[in-house]
Amino acid sequence: MTTKLRFVAPAVASLATVLLGVSPSLAASWQTNVRYGGNTAMDLYVPDNVDASPGIVVSLHYCSGRAANAHGWFQALADQHGFVIITPQAGGNCFDATPARSGEREAITKMVEYVITQNNADAARVFAAGASSGACMTNALLAAYPDVFAGGSVLAGVPAGAWTGGNAYGWSTPGNRTAAQWGDIVRNAHPGFTGERPRVQLWHGTGDDTLTYNPNFPAEVAQWTNVLGLTDTDGTTGSFRGSLDTWTRISYKNAAGELVLETNVAQGAPHDLSGRGLWADVVRFFGLDMDPPATGEGGGGGASGEGGGASGEGGGASGEGGGASGEGGGASGEGGSASGEGGSASGEGGSASGEGGGVVGTGGAANGAGGATGGSTSTAGGSTASGEGGSATTGSDGTPSDADGGGCTLAASGQRPRGALVGLLVAGLGALVRRRRRSAA
Structure with missing residues (x-):
C-alpha cells in the first residue's frame, strides 16, 4: 500500500495543478x-x-x-x-x-x-x-x-x-x-x-x-x-x-x-x-x-x-460549489479510499458570493x-x-471603470464556483487509484 501511494500522490498533485491551471477557461465568459x-x-x-x-x-x-x-x-x-x-x-x-x-x-x-x-x-x-x-x-x-x-x-x-x-x-x-x-x-x-x-x-x-x-x-x-x-x-x-x-x-x-x-x-x-x-x-x-x-x-x-x-449582497452563494463537488465525490466511489475527497471540498464556491465579485466604490460625490x-x-x-x-476609463486590471457622475467604481466580477472542478479532480483521483491497483495486480 505504501508503494502504491508513493506513486499515486505525485500523479494526483500533477492532475490538480493541471486542472486548477485551466480553471479560468472552464468558467462562463461574456x-x-x-x-x-x-x-x-x-x-x-x-x-x-x-x-x-x-x-x-x-x-x-x-x-x-x-x-x-x-x-x-x-x-x-x-x-x-x-x-x-x-x-x-x-x-x-x-x-x-x-x-x-x-x-x-x-x-x-x-x-x-x-x-x-x-x-x-x-x-x-x-x-x-x-x-x-x-x-x-x-x-x-x-x-x-x-x-x-x-x-x-x-x-x-x-x-x-x-x-x-x-x-x-x-x-x-x-x-x-x-x-x-x-x-x-x-x-x-x-x-x-x-x-x-x-x-x-x-x-x-x-x-x-x-x-x-x-x-x-x-x-x-x-x-x-x-x-x-x-x-x-x-x-x-x-x-x-x-x-x-x-x-x-x-x-x-x-x-x-x-x-x-x-x-x-x-x-x-x-x-x-x-x-x-x-x-x-x-x-x-x-x-x-x-x-x-x-x-x-x-x-x-x-x-x-x-x-x-x-x-445580504450575494449572501447564500457559498453553497453553490458544494452541490457540484458532492457529485464529484460520488463519481469517484469506485476508487475506494478516494471516495470521501469530494465531500471535503464542498465549501468551494463561496468566493462566488457577492455582487459582481466585490463591487467597490462608495458612490462618492454625485459629480465625481x-x-x-x-x-x-x-x-x-x-x-x-x-x-x-x-x-x-480603464482600471489598472484592464477592466472598465465606472465613469458615471456618481463617481462609482466597478470591480472585476467574482470568481466562479469551483465545485464542478473539484468533482473532476476527485474523479481523476479515482481513475488513478484504479489504474495503480490493476498495475500492482
Missing part, C-alpha cells in the same frame, strides 16, 4: 457584439449553470458608459441563480429613453427575442434594470413594451416621458403634471395594451444632484401608482439595509395581494447607486432568486415580502469621476447635472 438582427450593440452572458428555461435581465449602463460597465452588476447573481444577462450599448453618450416602440427600445426587444429562441429563455420572466441613463431607459421600456417585460428596477432615473435628450443628456420633469397625466404617457406608449402591467421597483437618494430627487422621484411614484391603479392605502412602509444606506421602502400590493410596486428612498444617498449594494435585492424583487414556476408562467412572481429577505465635460445641462428640470459626463 459574448460581445452578438449578432441578433439589430443595430444596437449587444453583449450576452449565459452562466455555466444556466436554468433549463432561464429568466433574462437586461442590464443598462449609465451616460458615458459602455455595455461592459453593466457586466458585473448581475454576473455573480446569474452564476448563482441561473438567469441570462443582456447588456445593450447605447447609440450615443446616453440611451434614448423616449417611451416609444421604436429605435433602441425596439432593438432591445429583438435582443430578448434572440435569447428566448437561442437559449430557451422564459418569455414570462424578462426584466430590465439600470442606473442613471439606464434607469431612465428602464422606465421607457416598461412603458413602451409591457408585453415584453415582466418588471423593472429603476436606480435614480426620471419618469417615462421626461427624457428629452435622445442619445445626449437632457431631461425635463414639470412639477405641475398630475398623476393621471404622467400615467397617460405610459398608456399612450402602447395604447392597444390591455394585459397585466410590469412590476416596478424605484430607487432614489435625496442627495442626488444629477437626476435630482425632486421633482423626479415623486413624479415616478405618481406615474406608476396611477398606471397600476394603486392608492396610499395599498402601501406598507418598511426598510431595507443596503451595503451603505438604509432605505425607507413602501411596498404596494394590488387587489389580488400581489407585490407590484416598491419605492425606496435613502436620505443623503448620491446619484450613482450602482455600487451601493442593491443588485441582489433587485434580483429578489424580480423573483429570479427562486426556482421558476413549474408551469413556466408567472412573470417572475413570488417576489419575497416587503422588507426583502435578500438583505464623470467629469464636468459630459452632456448638456438639463432643461426645465433645473439641474446643472454636470456629473453625467466624461468617458469610460
Whole structure:
C-alpha cells in the first residue's frame, strides 16, 4: 500500500495543478457584439449553470458608459441563480429613453427575442434594470413594451416621458403634471395594451444632484401608482439595509395581494447607486432568486415580502460549489479510499458570493469621476447635472471603470464556483487509484 501511494500522490498533485491551471477557461465568459438582427450593440452572458428555461435581465449602463460597465452588476447573481444577462450599448453618450416602440427600445426587444429562441429563455420572466441613463431607459421600456417585460428596477432615473435628450443628456420633469397625466404617457406608449402591467421597483437618494430627487422621484411614484391603479392605502412602509444606506421602502400590493410596486428612498444617498449594494435585492424583487414556476408562467412572481429577505449582497452563494463537488465525490466511489475527497471540498464556491465579485466604490460625490465635460445641462428640470459626463476609463486590471457622475467604481466580477472542478479532480483521483491497483495486480 505504501508503494502504491508513493506513486499515486505525485500523479494526483500533477492532475490538480493541471486542472486548477485551466480553471479560468472552464468558467462562463461574456459574448460581445452578438449578432441578433439589430443595430444596437449587444453583449450576452449565459452562466455555466444556466436554468433549463432561464429568466433574462437586461442590464443598462449609465451616460458615458459602455455595455461592459453593466457586466458585473448581475454576473455573480446569474452564476448563482441561473438567469441570462443582456447588456445593450447605447447609440450615443446616453440611451434614448423616449417611451416609444421604436429605435433602441425596439432593438432591445429583438435582443430578448434572440435569447428566448437561442437559449430557451422564459418569455414570462424578462426584466430590465439600470442606473442613471439606464434607469431612465428602464422606465421607457416598461412603458413602451409591457408585453415584453415582466418588471423593472429603476436606480435614480426620471419618469417615462421626461427624457428629452435622445442619445445626449437632457431631461425635463414639470412639477405641475398630475398623476393621471404622467400615467397617460405610459398608456399612450402602447395604447392597444390591455394585459397585466410590469412590476416596478424605484430607487432614489435625496442627495442626488444629477437626476435630482425632486421633482423626479415623486413624479415616478405618481406615474406608476396611477398606471397600476394603486392608492396610499395599498402601501406598507418598511426598510431595507443596503451595503451603505438604509432605505425607507413602501411596498404596494394590488387587489389580488400581489407585490407590484416598491419605492425606496435613502436620505443623503448620491446619484450613482450602482455600487451601493442593491443588485441582489433587485434580483429578489424580480423573483429570479427562486426556482421558476413549474408551469413556466408567472412573470417572475413570488417576489419575497416587503422588507426583502435578500438583505445580504450575494449572501447564500457559498453553497453553490458544494452541490457540484458532492457529485464529484460520488463519481469517484469506485476508487475506494478516494471516495470521501469530494465531500471535503464542498465549501468551494463561496468566493462566488457577492455582487459582481466585490463591487467597490462608495458612490462618492454625485459629480465625481464623470467629469464636468459630459452632456448638456438639463432643461426645465433645473439641474446643472454636470456629473453625467466624461468617458469610460480603464482600471489598472484592464477592466472598465465606472465613469458615471456618481463617481462609482466597478470591480472585476467574482470568481466562479469551483465545485464542478473539484468533482473532476476527485474523479481523476479515482481513475488513478484504479489504474495503480490493476498495475500492482
